[in-house]
Amino acid sequence: MDRPRRLRTTPAMRALVSETRIHPRDLVLPLFIKEGAREPIAISSMPGVVQHSEASLADAVRAAADAGLGGVMLFGVPLVRDEAGSGAIEPDGILNRAIRIAKEAAEGRTVVMADVCLDEFTSHGHCGIVTPDGTVDNDATNALYCAMAVEQAKAGVDVVAPSGMMDGQVAEIRSALDAAGYEHVSILAYSAKYASAFFGPFREAVESQLDGDRRTYQMDPANAREGLRETDFDLLEGADMVMVKPAMSYLDVLRDVSQRSSVPVAAYQVSGEYAMIEAAAANGWIDRTGAIMESLTSIKRAGADIVLTYWALEVAPRL
């Protein structure tokens, strides 16, 4: 008889034959920084996650470097928003300040990445310029993404991460960075990003009020093939890394992307995925640690090289 149970007999045996391992370097910690905050501010729908002050951001980046994390991903929460999201492009805007603080704290020990998207900075909450008829203007938005990416590069960012799902955004940002002398700055493209209910708690994290939804630019959850098409475009446009987002409901897409990609593949375990596990665990309905580790393992098993997760700091010492 075949007895596969032999390889499950002891913890040491199971560790020996484990097919999927997670290393702290695979993990990226998303961090929020709130303009003007004196203290870290709790985010109620994401227990354990905060909006950082400038001082606590530096501490968090040092902790990430000490834990051996692969990187941090920065999101800014500005005090003032307008139609065009102009705070994103101000050299001293909150996200650009955060990049300078994070770069200094990181001392080259962990990679500093930043979100290139306007939704945190616009009054209407959309990821780009909204025209009078209510559509998001693709090409006008790309021009702003280019300016935003160049400001981030000036602030010293290692990796820019365009997440707005505008057509051609990777190619345009690549040429803008190169033209400004930042050919060494990498692009992590949010390639297959879906219009997902699992981004819900993120809205509280960045205090964004969204008019309507994002279904004219983020992808339909029904479409897997289209995710591959988006990934192919981003690879051709010069993405250094590609991403699938959210992670757990899109493991099939992640698997297909990882088999096809010639560059490292990231997956983002988003705010709603975090909140679901925290909420169920707080009610005593699931084992918290077990669920966290199983979720991360499944994302790596599906083919992610890099996982963005709000639990990065917590799990790193266990790996």
Ligand code: PBG
């Ligand atoms: C766009 C952006 C979003 C997230 C990351 N980048 C929000 C959105 O597209 O609606 C969501 C991350 C999360 O939910 O954890 N700036």
